[in-house]
Structures are given as C-alpha cells and as structure tokens.
Amino acid sequence: MELVLTPDEQAFRDEVRGFLESAVSDEIRRKTMTGYRLSREEHVAWQKQLYERGWIAPGWPVEYGGTGWTPMQKHLFEEECALAGAPPVIAFGVVMVAPVLMAFGSSWQKEYYLPRILRSDDWWCQGYSEPGSGSDLASLQTRAELNGDHYLVNGQKTWTSLAQHANRMFCLVRTSSEGKRQEGISFLLIDMDQPGVTVRPIRTIDGSTEINDVFLEDVRVPVHDLVGEENRGWTYAKYLLGHERTGIAAVGRSKSQLRRLRQISSVEMSDGRPLLEDERFREKIAGLEIDLLALEALVLRVLSDETAGKGPGPEASFLKIRGTRLQQGITELLFEAVGNYAHPYIPEAMQTGWNEDPVGPEHAAAIAPHYFNWRKASIYGGSNEIQKNIIAKAVLGL
C-alpha cells in the first residue's frame, strides 16, 4: 500500500531523492544502514550539508528558518532520508530545545541560539533524568540557586545521551521546594564547557557508551539562560516531550530497516532456500509491515492535526509505543535472520577504519548489539508504561 502522491508531491520527492543521491556518500550510507556508529564530525558534517540546502529544520516555522513544507512533504523528506541511509539529525537541538525556545524563550535566546542550532554550532543534550528521578521526573533534586546575575547549579543528571559530544545542555533544575513538586522546577540552558561539569560514560549492554552520568558542581548559569519564568519549567518540559514522541515514531527509519531485513533474509539461506521464502519468517515480516502501515497512517493524521493548529495531544503516546515496538520487532527478526552469526562480538568491526575481513557475512556484525541496544527505545522518552498511564488518564479519564 504505497502512499498516493499528487504530482507536486512526486516532484518534491524526486527533488529530495536527487539531493540525497549526491549528498550521502557511500561510506556514510554503508555505516548508517549497517548500524555502525558515526563520529561527532560525521554527524555535524551531514547536518551542515542539510543546513546549506535549507533543509535542516523542516519542522520549524519559516520565519525561523523552516521550510514551509506540508505535513506530507515533511513525512516524505524523513522517509527519503532514512531510505537513502542519511544519518539521523540529532534531535536535541533542532527538534527538542528549539521549539521550546520559540514558544517560551526570550528574544535574546531566540536570536542567539536558534541560528547556532541551524548551523550545528552547538551540540545539545537533554538533562532531565536523575538517579532517583526517572519515570517520576517531577521528583528531581538538582538545585539551582540564584546568586546575583547567575544561578549556581548542583546535582547529578544521568542517562544523558551523547553528552560526551555536547557543549550545551538543556536542563531541569529545582528552584523551589514549596508547593507542588511540579511548580518548583525551572528550565536552564547550561554551558557544558566549564570546570564544574563532569561527564562520565555509562557502558550499555551492547558494549557502547552513548549515555553518561553528568555531575554538576557549582555550575554557573547566567540569568539570561533561564528559559521563560522561574518555576514554570515543568510546563516547558512537557511541551517538549510531546514533540519528542512524534519524532520517536521514526516511520522512515523503520521502513528503511524493514527493507534491510528483506534484503538480508533474501541472502541468508535456510534449508537450501532464502530465508525470505520460509513461510513462517515471511509472515513475521509481513506482520511488521502491517504494523508500519498503521503507524504511518496515524502519524500522518497527527501531523495534519498539527497544521490545523492542534498540538500533538496525548494520542502521540500511541505513536511512541507502536513506533518503538515496531523498531524492536525489526531488530528481533534481524537477530533471528543471521542465525549462528548473531554470536560473534567484534566491536572493532563497527568502528571507522576497520578493514579486516568480517566474521561471517558483513551484514551480521552489528545485528546482535543493535538488538540489545534497542531495548532502550521502550524505556527512554517516557517509558512505554508511562505512556500508557498518560493515555489511561488523559484520554480515557481513568
């Protein structure tokens, strides 16, 4: 069931395809498709290419540097990027903190930060979770005290994705312990390049180190880096989480991974024929493809509601749940597809510059680590259990 496109949309898609064909190098395509890690430089270089083409921030209003695309165009763009093996745009700047700044930031913040985000001059990270405050985010303890023209921040953030690359963190801090817990939280923009900030990597079960503990000791934050009003940070944070959830659905990425799954199972042999011809396996792929169609249908709906002026409602939680389950389902079938070659663990093979012969088929190297790593998707961004609590409460009124 292909999307039915108007001639204009077709022309748009061809234009995007044309651009991606020349912009995404074979090396980058190979790495993103096989699940190898990209360096900070590779990410930034790609984002700068998109910036120069004017396509780095399709979700932004035109006046800030957005594209003015329709929801369908945005959707097509995301899909084409994923299918072409383009690196994902790191969400923390463009997708997460920028909308908050546009909605609640000062004019100085908008003028200073938004262009830097467009140009990828800053790498942002998200400082929400703490050791004692995961699902119960509002219990967070990191304190900020006003001290003349700046805040002094003390506390610990954890699970901070890609903080090792970041020079900026948007951060939830406690500025008051009176009243409801949610009402004492503020939203600060923190410069990570200062002595009180210590980033310590956390190794995950796949052997990678993409998340970190971030320790904050007498960290100075000028008052002009407070977003909106003091003690109103919870509202801004929730605004952002709504945006995160539509992004997490990652329809384009799943389409591309399903295509990869089909390709791999057409070369993996099982009892003398391609695995793809095995009825059981083929039906499992079909099941995921149907999941994807339904997900895409709901995403397009939510996107057009957005243009009609409705922000993403609690239904966005369904996108997060279905989207991440689908992503995980694909990693499971990939794991099954490679059979015995799910076992070897050769992390060097996933790094730039490794040029020994692979163990087993080249496509197998990253598959098991990827399966393990992707369990994170139902945990981060508000766990899938928390998403269900939200729907039960906000939609069903339970």
Place this chain on the structure above:
Amino acid sequence: MSFTFTEDQRLLAESADRFVENEYDFSARREAMALDGGFSRETWNTFAELGWLALPLPGDCDGLGGSTVDVAVLLESLGRGLVVEPYQSAIVLGAGCVTTAGSTEQRRRILPAVAAGEHLLALAHVEPRSRYALAHVETAASRDGSGWRLEGAKAVVHNAETADTLVVSARSAGATTDRDGITLFLVDRDAAGVSLRSYPTVDGLQASEVTLDGVTVGDEAVLGEVEDGLSAIEAVVDRACVLLCAEAAGAMDAAVRLTTAYLKERRQFGVPIGSFQSLQHRAVDMLGAQQFARALMYRAAGVIDGADPLERARAASAAKVEAGRAGRLVGQEAVQLHGGMGMTDEMAIGHYFKRLSTIDAQFGNTDHHVRRFAALA
C-alpha cells in the same frame, strides 16, 4: 517418568547452587571472562574435583554414568550464575560425541583425562552456510594414503581456542545436505593446517571460526563409523538442546528473582515500583514462563535417555521452543522493568537477557524447532 528429584539430585543442586552463590558472583564471572581463553582453569579444576566433569561420562572411563536429568540439575544451577566455563563445549558436546560414537579404545584414552579436567574438547560441526541444518556439511574428508585429508571451514565453534582436541565433522561421501556420508574425526587443535580466528561472543563466551586446510589424520582419528556420523551428532545435539534449556531455566530463575527484588527496592512516585499492578502482572508472566519452560525441560531430559530418535527429537525440539519463547519474554521484560538500569553493562540483569537471547540462536531457534516438531508429528 518421575517428576521428583532423587536424593542425589537434590544434593547436587544444593552443592551447585552453593558454589554459584559463594564463589561465582558477578565480579568473579567478569574476572573469569578476562582470563586467557575466557574462563578460569582453577574453576574447571574445582568442577573436576566435585565430580561434575565426570557426571555424564561412562563408568568404565572414570565417569559417574549420570543421566541427562542429573546433568540438567547441574546446568540449571550453573545457568543461575551465567557460568562461562566450557561445560557445554567440552562435556556435553565434545565428550558427548566421544561417548556416543567412540571406540572402547578412544573412550578409555580420552574420557578419563576429560573427567580429571586435564583434557578439553570442542565440537566443530556447524558451518558458515549450514545455519541450523545438522546434515549440511561441506567440509570434505578425502582418502589420503592410509589416512584422511580434511578441507573446509567451521563456524562459531565455542571454546575451540582452549580445546586440546576438536571433534570435526566432514563429508566423506554424498552431496552437501545428504544424511549419509558424514564422518567424525578427532583432530588435534595444534595439527598442521588447523587455523583459528577467535573472538568473544555477545554473551561473554569464546568462539572461533576454524579453517581446515589440508589437515591430515590417520584412520585411528575416525570417531565411530565412516559415513555414519550424523546419527551421533543428532543424538548429542538433541541432548545439548535440552541442556541449553536447563541453563536457560536457571538463567530465567535468576532474572525473575533479580527483577522481583528490584521491583521491591526501586521507588518512584513515593512508592516501590512493584506496587504498580501493571508491573506485578508482568513479573507474574515472567515467572509463569520460567516455570513452564523448566517443567518441559525436565520432562524432555527424563525421556531422551534411551528414547528412539523420533521421540528424542520431539522432546528436544519442544523444550527448545518453550525455552526460546520464555527466554525472550523473561529477558526482555527483565530489562524493561529495570528501566535505564537494565541497559547498563554494570548490572547483571542485561547479561541474563543476552545469554537467553543467544541460547535461542544456538542449535536452532524457536522457529526452527517449531518446524522440526511439526515435521516429526
């Protein structure tokens, strides 16, 4: 069929559980993994002293003649500790082949040293293109004067690097997937023409790609009948499947316990997260999955000694399917209910998830065994 443990089995379970509890905590496992070869020789000697290596070996070779249920009891306990010592490779698979197919002379020469912990074996059967089809053997054995010449490649051979002797399957007649024509050979790991490419596996074990490049062996290296190796391989692998399920049962048990403890200890929203009913039900489903898989595993272990090949195959496949499904559910849910902590390399829980995942990917995954079970009906 008996569904209760004998006194000896109870004592064995107790002593193995005690060993894991007192001497094989998570940091001990990590230390063992970091040693040369990826496990501790000292621990292996302890296994020998405790009689665990001798357990399934025949009585006339310094063995204890234990049943598959006996070994399952031991492996369930070792599974709780995610023990990395090569029991499956050396004892279940390697010594299993020698016991099943070997001549009296071969058994007497090799098995007492295995029981004493002085000789390690590994089974080099699976090939780069065989996937889970046991009859798929491309490695060739050709007559070479009075002996044999072996040529080919073996895939993901667990613990090959530390093995003294490899049990190698090779085709001496017939086409690639014929049931007949496979012969087993005992090959020195150090023999000329044997080369290994060794690597760690995602679950913390060790394996190698093994290349056989004009390896020559004498007639005395043939294990069992020429061209009739598959029946022995099938018998040994079926038993190994059940014993992998035993390990899985232990690993699931530990994962359920760790998760339950975490649900009681971790607080969010001012209460232990275990007070949320949605999580209680998930933990209950994990426990249920573990119990069914364990029950079916012991049932299979109880029937396969002395069963005909058809009954044996159905029992092994059924157990492997149940353990595969249960292992996936328990492993994934254990991580999920730990939240971010479940994703860390530092916590044990993720390692249980990984081991449960790879157990499914060894000697046939759930789909493979469902298909096999259906075909044997």
